[in-house]
Amino acid sequence: MHSIMVVGLREKDAGKTVVAQAVIEYLKEKGVNVCGYKPKAGNSFWYDYDVVYESLLQGRLYGKDAKILKNSSKTDLPEEVVNPIHRLWVENSTYIPINGLPSFLVDRVTISEDGKFFIVVNNLELEKYPECEKFLENLCLNAEKIFEVSDVYRLNSIIKEYYDKAVELAYKRIKQNYDIIVVESYSDIALPWDKIENVKIILAVEPWHIYLYNPDKYLTAVKLSTQLRKEGEISTLQVKQLVKPAKEVKVAPSRSREISRKLKEKIGEILVES
Numbered sequence: 427m428h429s430i431m432v433v434g435l436r437e438k439d440a441g442k443t444v445v446a447q448a449v450i451e452y453l454k455e456k457g458v459n460v461c462g463y464k465p466k467a468g469n470s471f472w473y474d475y476d477v478v479y480e481s482l483l484q485g486r487l488y489g490k491d492a493k494i495l496k497n498s499s500k501t502d503l504p505e506e507v508v509n510p511i512h513r514l515w516v517e518n519s520t521y522i523p524i525n526g527l528p529s530f531l532v533d534r535v536t537i538s539e540d541g542k543f544f545i546v547v548n549n550l551e552l553e554k555y556p557e558c559e560k561f562l563e564n565l566c567l568n569a570e571k572i573f574e575v576s577d578v579y580r581l582n583s584i585i586k587e588y589y590d591k592a593v594e595l596a597y598k599r600i601k602q603n604y605d606i607i608v609v610e611s612y613s614d615i616a617l618p619w620d621k622i623e624n625v626k627i628i629l630a631v632e633p634w635h636i637y638l639y640n641p642d643k644y645l646t647a648v649k650l651s652t653q654l655r656k657e658g659e660i661s662t663l664q665v666k667q668l669v670k671p672a673k674e675v676k677v678a679p680s681r682s683r684e685i686s687r688k689l690k691e692k693i694g695e696i697l698v699e700s
Contacts, residue, residue, distance in 0.1 A: 448689035462495030485564030506541035
């Protein structure tokens, strides 16, 4: 089993998902048994209302990225396995209140290979947005367990106990059935999970560009940055300052109906040479 990692050079709208989708579709057309995987993801209740409403109506919680990865992979695995941790934001994801508790409404965390999950509800945000409570009713009914948090210490203890285990469980489930996993990071995080195995290709994307990185050099730069920083997640910008890409491919804007075909052509160029 090999892994291909797709990371973004911008916090938002870098183009990670559309590139990951192109990689998956290109490989599937070549007969490769491949599946997408996004360890962590998040959506805004306000800006991504369509997919949020769609999932909550089913008593589930998943985002547009997980849905795209699942559909392009043509997998029977549910979105909850393709993306084991999903956070629903009600405010800007970069905004941290004085109390230190991130401004999310609920986390969905997968705890089984068939997609069963528990949820973490942020009581402080729910008090601020009581109109959201009705949207969570079906989700609460389907959850195996509900944790309520009102402070960052309680949240951090739940994260420490369960979140990494959830990511690993879903990863093992996909690994059992696929030869290649296309791992999409989140935001501008350089390494979405530190236990990804056999990374053969790393693609960093932003508007106009796809960069190919040598996995050994890239991951060494991540490790070095982690040691220097000692806390917090490492951004792709920090890695970019330490290691140069092995190849750069220019990507011109495309109309929606053409973007898939054109990206697959670019991906083909990169993968054939890698």
